[in-house]
Amino acid sequence: METHQWMINYTRQTEWIDRRGIFLWIAFYTGGLGGGLYLVSLYFNSLWGMLISWLIIAVIKGGTHLAYLGKPTRFWRIVTRPQTSWLARGFIFVMLFVIFGAIQLVLTYWQPGSAAEIVFKALGGIMAFAVALYTGIILKNMKGVPFWNSALLPILFVLCGILGGFGLSVAIALAGGDVNLSAAEMGSRILLVANALVIIIYLLQADHRETVGRQSVIEQLRGHSAPIFWIGIVALGIVIPLTIAFTSLYTEIASGLIIFGVACEIIGGLALRYNVLKVGAYKPLVAKPQ
Amino acid sequence: MRWGMVVDLSKCVRCYACLAACRIEHFLPMGINWPKLVAMDTGGDDPTVSTYSVRCNQCKDAPCVEVCPTGATQQREDGIVSIDQDKCVGCRYCVVACPYQNRTFLSKDKDQGFFPGIIQTDFEKAGKKLYKHQVGTTEKCNFCAERIDAGTAKGLKPGVDREATPACVNTCPARALTFGDLDDPNSEVSRLISEKKGFQLHPEYNTDPSVYFIDGKIGQSDEKKVDDEPQKELKAIGVGD
Amino acid sequence: MGERKIIKTTCKSCHGGCGVLATVEDGVIVHIEGNPESPTSGTMCSKGLSSIQHVNHPDRLLYPQKRVGERGEGKWQRISWNEALDTIEQKMKESIAKHGATSIAVSQGTGRGYNEYTHRFARSIGTANIITPGYICHSPRLGLYGLVTGYGRLYCDYHGWGGEFPMTQISWAKQLEISSADGEMAVWFLNSLKHVKNLIVIDPRETALSSRATLWLQIRPGTDAALAMAMINVIINEGLIDKEFVEKWTYGFDKLRERVQEYTPERAAEITWLKAEDIVKAARLFAIDTPGCIQIGSSLERQANCGQTLRAIICLLGVTGNIERPGSMISWVPPDTGQREDFFTEIPITDEMRKGIVGSDKYKMGAARTAHSDSVIKQLLNGDSVVKVWFSVGGQQILHLANTKEVMQALKNLEFLIHADQFMGPMAEIADIVLPAAHWLEIDDIFDMHPRFMIEAHNRVVDPPGEAWQDSKIFNEIGKRIAPKYWFENVEKMLDYQLKKGNMTWKDFSKKVIHARMGKDQIYYKYKTDFWRKGGGFPTPSGKMELYSTVLENLGYDPLPYFQEPGESPVSTPELAKEYPLILSTGYRQPFYFLSQYRNIPWLRSFQKDPVMQIHPDTAKEYGIEDGDWAWIESPRGKIKQKARLFPGILKGMVMATANCFYPEMPAPLHGLLKSNPNVLTNNNHCDPMYGSPDLTCLLCKVYKAEDDK
Incomplete structure (x- = not known):
């Protein structure tokens, strides 16, 4: 530790992104993606979509979360403090989603249209939404990191998840799955535009949240995280899929290209979470008088 | 009762004794410091060199307690925020949530020993027995709760009796650290906070830290007397020889 | 749990002197802390505490x-x-x-x-x-104080044993609080600041204390004599001297008064880069608010004009009467065991040896x-x-x-x-x-360091390795x-021999740990008693405090202090300064290292991995150096690199390089000796006429950005 360099200036949050922190990044993203896909799949009543979203959350999100823990065998302790901890709540959302989702998948397969199926679809949907939402709330509540202190963050995370959900739905449709392709494409278009708008508003707002919030924005637009922002979030996450999506309004597009667009969307979503975690910096512990 | 600490910025001389004493007291793994020094130098018209000896603030309204999903982090009745290492799952939520960055996750690479790959020293071996650290959990300053508990059990007073006082406070050669009960208006810490306008770091977080800082000038110079031209006495002074 | 015992001993991780309690369990040190019953009240710094890693270090030499x-x-x-x-x-x-x-x-x-x-x-x-x-x-100080007090030691009275604490303190080229030496004295000094009225810090760099002091004089390195002379000038010309002391107990006042006339505050301001009014203010504070003391730093002794600089400071003490008065500068009386130097002075230096x-x-x-x-x-x-x-x-x-x-x-x-x-x-x-x-921690020995009013015991806590x-x-x-x-x-017999005047054996002393003459047992105003000289007076040829030194005169030196430019400076060597425009001081020390020691102690190294040089942000900008860059520092003797730290508290146009650094972990035989050690840059040709001290804290250099050190 070199004292003078520490905590006086811009100090990034590292625990949840650097090194093993990448597990947490993937977990955060797949929560949004899985939750979003489940909700979209409910809309399309796509069993494939629901199954995939269940797998994403149960296997990838659950797995990466577990892999991230310092003491994985104690994971069950996480449920014990939902009164105050959003992580405990999130863990419960995930558990409930996995249980409700599993029942729902079974019911949808064996007893489609039954009252029970509808009830569990509703329960699964609520949990899917909660799973997509809670990580945003966790970050929003972090007192020391101004860049995250925005009610827009959970909204952004949910929208981004739903966007990914529509993207995967498109892929499912192209693979011959039970999804209406043009509706999925339309959803993608709307969400892409909405997402882009929220990102712009978010950055504009963060720019005014204390010096450190501004530094986080600068870091993202011009600093070390800029390549990820401009290539990952802007180009891959918005511009390319949006171009493909709007071009497809007017002309026939090869399905390979559409799949490429979906892949770009997913990468864009990952890039977004990555940067949000990466540029989250603490207010200096001791304010340096100017 | 609420244990608190006052750090006097006009006294701290950046000697790092507090860190060293803590490492010994708690057999800290090589990569970890519970207290830390934040050094700051400013230029300008009223330049200052300040060192903030920081450690867990034991906030009354502690974000870490709130976010801990397992209840491993708890607040004791005396205000100390404690971690039950056996309950911690190592999710690092508290590490990120502490706005003062005072928590550290003990990862394997932070526990490589003093001389990694060469020897494990006798002191480290003794430490493994005397003070357990668990890789994969989160750590922070506990105001030497062990000393406080053992001391108060003997009827000693933390902040007054050395045996019941945190190690960093005891060792500070500059006497920049003062410990005591914030709830007792007659304690040294309460007196310093009220007399010297003690302040907490980032009060806007509404966490109500139990660590206060004070600052001030050294000496009570009466500069007026000096700035007024003294009476000139130029008459020759007879000197012996 | 095995056998657990607590051993009282004395720290020597710097010059030392802090009381220690070491806890040993089954032959292993499991805890170290300060001894609350010692004069340092149980405090210890990072160096002493980190001894745990020192004794256990795998690189210790075990065999001849x-x-x-x-x-x-x-x-x-x-x-x-x-x-x-x-x-x-x-x-x-x-x-x-x-x-x-x-x-x-x-x-x-x-x-x-x-x-x-x-x-x-x-x-x-x-x-x-x-x-x-x-x-x-320290030797120049001992010798020149010796011209006043005989045995050559004058210490700031931080203790208040005579009923008064220093009212005005000058910390001159010294950071006693962190300078990595004199740990025990730092504790007393910091404590005495509670009682101080004025604190004057003289240092080209800002410190924690200077930020909060009454007055901070940011002096150009190597010009301290001019400042001291100007202060005497002000004090004499404004009639602020201690008249009674000067009249009765000093020798050569008139000649000194004559000498200092050329050092007006205005002229000194020009030399020292200070403001004349600050020099006047410092002089008045020191002369009006007495008693006062001056803590000198050895930076003054790392200059080729050190002898006369110290002489000037001693005269400053003399005209203000700050000798032997409670709260001023005292030569402590040793305990009844005598001075430890007796152990070697009893063998005189023969003419042949000399x-x-x-x-x-x-x-x-x-x-x-x-x-x-x-x-x-x-x-x-x-x-x-x-x-x-x-x-x-x-x-x-x-x-x-x-x-x-x-x-x-x-x-x-x-x-x-x-x-x-x-x-x-x-x-x-x-x-x-x-x-x-x-x-x-592995020895039985007698310790005495600066204060000289006590001896302390090093008691063996563990056996030496190998x-x-x-x-x-x-x-x-x-x-x-x-x-x-x-x-x-x-060894035990040898220790007994050293203690015999105090009627103690090593075993007695070892249990006692400390043997001191403190409090009421100390003697102030020795010159008013028969202590030095029957009927009063100083142990000097004239029997008085010699502002005009007859001893120096006899040796062929100037008996009165004067200022001389450093061997290399923008003033003395303007041509050289064109190529090497920055002032170089090699006196930067960190509180967690002691001179060249401890860079191999992981705990201490963790505080600062690479040697750091301080430079003002404006100066750094001029030379294209940013905070954290590796920078070359070059003098006519060579170049080294250190990590730049932009520090607004340092004099502009100056570089302060970390002293005595090498890299224990780097390959033998050099261990990185030439990479960052500022003595590669220093000059051994220009030395003080009295003591031979070379200019180490006031040289010339240039700096430029170095490639990154991976």
Whole structure:
């Protein structure tokens, strides 16, 4: 530790992104993606979509979360403090989603249209939404990191998840799955535009949240995280899929290209979470008088 | 009762004794410091060199307690925020949530020993027995709760009796650290906070830290007397020889 | 749980003196903390506390070794103590027979309570060629204070034993609070600040204390004498002197008054880059609010005008009457065990020894009891060296002497070099025999350091590793072989001998841990009593405090202080300053290192991995250096690199480089000696006429960005 360099200036949050922190990044993203896909799949009543979203959350999100823990065998302790901890709540959302989702998948397969199926679809949907939402709330509540202190963050995370959900739905449709392709494409278009708008508003707002919030924005637009922002979030996450999506309004597009667009969307979503975690910096512990 | 600490910025001389004493007291793994020094130098018209000896603030309204999903982090009745290492799952939520960055996750690479790959020293071996650290959990300053508990059990007073006082406070050669009960208006810490306008770091977080800082000038110079031209006495002074 | 015991001892991780409680369980130190019953009230700093890693360090030297390859090749062979001692005895006796005893030099690091052994050993075998860093740290002060108080020590009275604490304190080129030495005194000094009215800090760099002091004088390095003279000027001309003291107890006031007339505040301001009004203010504060004291830093002794700078400061104390008064500067009376120096002064320096002292013809104050290090180096380089065999203990001259490259070359010309150390450093690497030394937690010894009003015990807490010996034993064993009549059956007998005046044995003292003359037992105003001289007076030729020094006059020096520009400065060498435009000071120290020590202690290294040089942000900008960059610092002697730290509190146009640094982890034999050690840059040609101290804190340099150090 070199004292003078520490905590006086811009100090990034590292625990949840650097090194093993990448597990947490993937977990955060797949929560949004899985939750979003489940909700979209409910809309399309796509069993494939629901199954995939269940797998994403149960296997990838659950797995990466577990892999991230310092003491994985104690994971069950996480449920014990939902009164105050959003992580405990999130863990419960995930558990409930996995249980409700599993029942729902079974019911949808064996007893489609039954009252029970509808009830569990509703329960699964609520949990899917909660799973997509809670990580945003966790970050929003972090007192020391101004860049995250925005009610827009959970909204952004949910929208981004739903966007990914529509993207995967498109892929499912192209693979011959039970999804209406043009509706999925339309959803993608709307969400892409909405997402882009929220990102712009978010950055504009963060720019005014204390010096450190501004530094986080600068870091993202011009600093070390800029390549990820401009290539990952802007180009891959918005511009390319949006171009493909709007071009497809007017002309026939090869399905390979559409799949490429979906892949770009997913990468864009990952890039977004990555940067949000990466540029989250603490207010200096001791304010340096100017 | 609420244990608190006052750090006097006009006294701290950046000697790092507090860190060293803590490492010994708690057999800290090589990569970890519970207290830390934040050094700051400013230029300008009223330049200052300040060192903030920081450690867990034991906030009354502690974000870490709130976010801990397992209840491993708890607040004791005396205000100390404690971690039950056996309950911690190592999710690092508290590490990120502490706005003062005072928590550290003990990862394997932070526990490589003093001389990694060469020897494990006798002191480290003794430490493994005397003070357990668990890789994969989160750590922070506990105001030497062990000393406080053992001391108060003997009827000693933390902040007054050395045996019941945190190690960093005891060792500070500059006497920049003062410990005591914030709830007792007659304690040294309460007196310093009220007399010297003690302040907490980032009060806007509404966490109500139990660590206060004070600052001030050294000496009570009466500069007026000096700035007024003294009476000139130029008459020759007879000197012996 | 096994056997657990707490042993009281004394820390020596810096100059030392802090009381320690070490807890040992089954022969292992499991805890260290300060001893609350000691004069340092149970405080300890990071260096002393980190001793735990020191005693357990895997790189400790465990056995005597002899060189088997070329010098500096790094090939060693373990030998027995007997073989080592036999070889040393034979080499020394050979050299004595062939070249006389003065061909043997004994060197030491900074004085840390083992000086008595180095000096006694040297004198016992008939040489006074003792090489110590004293001439750049403390000796000039001792000698020049000695012209006032006889035994040569004046300390700030931080204790209030006479009923008063200092009202005005000057911290002059000193950061007693962190300067990594004098730990015990730092504790007392910091405590005394509670009572101070005015604190004046004189330092080219801002410190934690200067930020909060009454007055901070950001002086140009090397110009302190001009400031002191101007302060005396103000005090005399404004009639602020202590009239009674000056009239009754000083000698040569009129001549001093005459001398200081040329040092008006305005002229001094020009020299020192201070404001004249600040100089006036400092003078008034110090003269009006008495008692006062001046804590001098050894930076003043690392300048080639150190003698007269100190003389000026002593005169400043004299005209304000700040001698021997409670709360001023005191020469403490030692406890009844006497001065520890008696242990070697009882063997007088003979005329023959004195003649053989290298540098004694030139540096009459400095090279009177010890050799002038830089002259020894020059002689070795020229091939006409008096010194042939060098026995080095407790310090690495190769690091701390000026002009490292010359020193390296010179040491290679020695006939035989013996070095005792705890680790294999650059000095050990070029030796012929290396002896393993013990740490302070592993020794039984008597400690006395600066204050001189007490002695303390080092009690062995654990056994030394391998076959390491404590210094006293090394000297005793070699001494017994060469000059048996001066040495002892064993260390305990030697310790008993040193305590005999106090009617104590080592065993008694070891239990007592501290033996002191404190509080009411101290004597103030010695000059008003028969203490120094029957009927009162100072122990000087005139019986008075000599503002005009008759002793210096007799030695051919100017009896009155004056200012002289450093050997290299924008003023004295303007041509050189065009190429090397920045002032270089090599005095930067960190509180967690002690001189060249501890960069291999992981806990301490963790505080600062790379050596740092401080530079003002504006100056750095001018030279394209950013915070955290590696930067080259270059002088006419060479270049080194250190990590730049942009520090707004440092004088513009100045570079402050970290002193004495090497990299223990880097490959032998150099261990990175030439990479960052600022002595590569320093000059050993321009030395103080009295003490031979070279300019280490006021040179010229240039800086530029270096490639990143991976």
